[in-house]
Amino acid sequence: RAPFILCPLFVVLVPTLYPVCHGGKVLVVRLEGSHWVNMDILVKALHGKGHLISVLRTTKSWYIKEESSYYHSITVPATKGLNKEFLEPLISKFIEYAMSESTFINSIKLQMELFAAKSSAHEMQCEMLSSMFGDKNMMKKLNESQFDLVLADPGWGSGAILAYYLQIPLVFNVRWTTTGEGHFDIAPSPVSYTPITGTGFTDKMTFKQRLKNILHYFLTLYQKYVLVKPKYQAICDKYLQPKVDFFELQQAADIWLMRVDFVFEFPRPTMPNVVYMGGFQCRPSNPLPQDLEVFVQSAGDHGVIIMSLGTFVGQLPKDVVADLTDEIAAAFAELPQKVIWRHIGDKPATLGSNTLLVNWLPQNDLLGHPKVKAFVAHGGTNGVQEALYHGVPVVGIPLFNDQHDNLIRLQERGAAKIVPPHTLDKTVFLQALQEVLHDPSYRMNMQRLSRLHKDQPMKPLDQAIFWIEFVMRHKGASHLRTESYKMPWYTYHSLDVIFSSLCIILFTIITFIFVTIKLCSRLCAKMKIKSE
Known part of the structure; x- marks a missing residue:
C-alpha cells in the first residue's frame, strides 16, 4: 500500500522542486x-x-x-x-x-x-x-x-x-x-x-x-x-x-x-x-589564468597596476600614439609595481621590464584581485562601474564622449585622479600614479563607495x-x-497660469488706479464747487 500512499504526496511535492517558468x-x-x-x-x-x-x-x-x-x-x-x-x-x-x-x-x-x-x-x-x-x-x-x-x-x-x-x-x-x-x-x-x-x-x-x-x-x-x-x-x-x-x-x-x-x-x-x-554587469572575480596569476604574484607587496584605454586608441595616428604611449610607458618604468597594460599597436620604445603588454585582459577578474592597487582607465561606463564595485581607485585619462563626466563623478568623491590627455607627459602621469598609490584616502574612498553600492536589498x-x-x-x-x-511646454511650466494670474493682477491694478483717479477727480470737482 505504500506506493499508493506516496503517490499523492509525490504529485504535490515534485512541482515545488522545480520552479514553474512562464516564459515571455x-x-x-x-x-x-x-x-x-x-x-x-x-x-x-x-x-x-x-x-x-x-x-x-x-x-x-x-x-x-x-x-x-x-x-x-x-x-x-x-x-x-x-x-x-x-x-x-x-x-x-x-x-x-x-x-x-x-x-x-x-x-x-x-x-x-x-x-x-x-x-x-x-x-x-x-x-x-x-x-x-x-x-x-x-x-x-x-x-x-x-x-x-x-x-x-x-x-x-x-x-x-x-x-x-x-x-x-x-x-x-x-x-x-x-x-x-x-x-x-x-x-x-x-x-x-x-x-x-x-x-x-x-x-x-x-x-x-x-x-x-x-x-x-x-x-x-x-x-x-x-x-x-x-x-x-x-x-x-x-x-x-x-x-x-x-x-x-x-x-x-x-x-x-x-x-x-x-x-x-x-x-x-x-x-x-x-x-x-x-x-x-559587475560580478565577483574569478581566478586568473595561470600565466597572469604568476605575473601578479611576482609583484610582491608592491602590488599591480592595470591599464586599459579601450580598443579605439589603436586607431589614432601613429605619431600621436607613439608620443602618448612612450610617456605612459616611461612613467610605469619608474614604479616598483608590476603593470598589466592592454595595449594595441607598436611596442613603446620606453617600455620597462615591470610592464606586461597584452591584447586582452580579464578586467573584472583583475580588478577583484587583492594585489591590484590602481586602475588606469579612459572612463568608459563599464570600466568605471567595475572599479567602483571592486573598490579600486582610478587614474583617469578621458578621451571622448562621456568619459570625462564619468571620471568627474569619481574624482568629486575622492576616488579618482584625472589626467587630461593634452597635459599628459611622463612627469604629470607619474605624479598622478604616485598620488593615487600612496595617498590612502583614494582607496578608502573607493572602498566606501563599493560598500555603499553593494548594500542593496536586491x-x-x-x-x-x-x-x-x-x-x-x-x-x-x-x-x-x-x-x-x-502637456504643452507652456502648460508643463505653468506659464499659462502665470500669464493669466499676471493679467488678472494687472487688470485689478489698472482698475484700482482708474477708479481712484475717477473718485479723486469727482472729489476735487465737488470741493471746487463748494469753495466757489
Missing part, C-alpha cells in the same frame, strides 16, 4: 558597441529565466551576430550601418580633439562633429525603419509573433516606434537617449545643479559654470528639435496611425532601467518608473529582470508613468 517573448532593439555589451548581459539573463528573445539587427551589424545560442536574430537589409568602418575614423577624430588643448572653440568644434555624426547615425536608423515598414512580410511576422515586450536602448528611436506600432509595453535599457542623458527626457532636471554631459561640471557649479551649463543645454535642445526629431517624426507621420509625436513615444516607456545609481550619479530628481541598476541585475517581468505580467506599468509628457 521579448523583442530587443539594440545599439552597437559597448551598448550591446550591456544589453547582451540582460539578454542572457532573460534567456536563463526561460524567455524567448528575438534581437533586431541589420546586415551591417558589427557586434551582434546572426547566429546565437540564446537569441533568435531578425536581420534587416541595410546599405549602411553603425559599424567599424563608420565608427573608427570618427572616434579617432574625437581622440585627436582630446589630445589638443581644451578651449571653448575646440569644445564647440567637437560638439559640431558629434552632432554631424549623430545625425548620420539617426539617418541610418530611419532607413532601417523605412526598410522594415516597406517589407510587408516582415511586419506581418512581427505582428504574428505576439511579443510581450520591447526591450530597447533609446540611443536610437526605433525601439519606441516599433513598440507603438506593435502596441506592446516598452522597457528602456538606458543611460543615453537620442539627444542626451536619459534623466533629461523623463524627469525634472534643473540646470542650476544638474550638469549637462560634456561640460565636465559637478552638481556644485559657480556662476560662470552655470552660464556655460545653460549654453550647453540650449545646444542639446538644438540637437533634439533640429537634428533628431524631424528624422523620426517623418517615419511616425508616414507609418503610424493616428499620427503621434515621436518624443511622446519615447517618454511613454513603461520602465526606464537606468545604468547608474546614486552612489555614482549626482543626486537629482527622478520618477517612479525609473529603476536604477548601476553596476548590473542585486542590480536581479532588480532589472524583476521589473522586465513585472511589465510582462501586468501588460505595462502605466500607474508609474507620469502624464506630464502630454
